[in-house]
Amino acid sequence: MSLREKKKIETKNRIFEVSRKLFKEKGFENTTIDEITKEAGIAKGTFFNYFPTKESLVFYFAEQKADLIYDLTENETIDHLHTKEKIKKFLVALAESYEKDKDLTRSLFFEYGRYIKNPRNAPDKNRNPHSRLIKTILDLLEEGIEKREVKVSIDARIAAEVLNAVYFHTLVVWLKSDSELSFSRDISAKIDLLFGGIGDEYNVGYRG
DSSP, X not given: OOHHHHHHHXXXXXXXXXXXXXXXXXXXXXXXXXXXXXXXXXXXXHHHHXXXXXXXXXXXXXXXXXXXXXXXHTOGGGXXXXXXXXHHHHHHHHHHHHHTTHHHHHHHHHHHHHHHTSGGGOOOTTTOHHHHHHHHHHHHHHHHHHTTXXXXXXXXXXXXXXXXXXXXXXXXXXXXXXXXXXXXXXXHHHHHHHHHHHBOGGGTTOOO
16 A cells, blocks of 8 residues: 555544544534534545545445444454354444444434435445445355255345344334443344244254
8 A cells, every 4th residue: 555545544534533523522413524624634625535525424434334344254263153153243243333432323323324315325335334234144144054054945135134124123222222221232132033043953953
């Protein structure tokens, strides 16, 4: 990577970190681009070189979470794990990353939902964090079917969509709750329950 490329990445990350700080302090709606650029020490034109709108910062936040998934699933240290444990490990890790800052996650998550409803803002399918999550789960399930760790009779696509739906439903419930509910523990328990239905009958002796 060239020095110029490194500097561009550093600038983009600085803009985002300053934005995160201001969103947390003032909320997304009450934070202006002028405030972000002033705090980051950059010109407004520089901001727009990296983020065409304030809303695009929200998508970048979602992208970073998606990148976390890929970092985990491509980690060689999980290759030996049972399919159920692979899926649980990266979904729980993703949940824990959200738990580190619930208020910010809540603000940006619901803003992201409004943002992508506009067709002009819809991200490319290959970069859409939602699509990437389903694709990752699907790949792991198909691998699990080959290993007989997942029932060969199930439709892997439907199973991936169910796991994805359960994950995001749990996320929304957690974000809307003011209780001490643990998102990561909740999703972990639900994955255990779901695998009671899709885990392979040939591996009934497995106890993850």
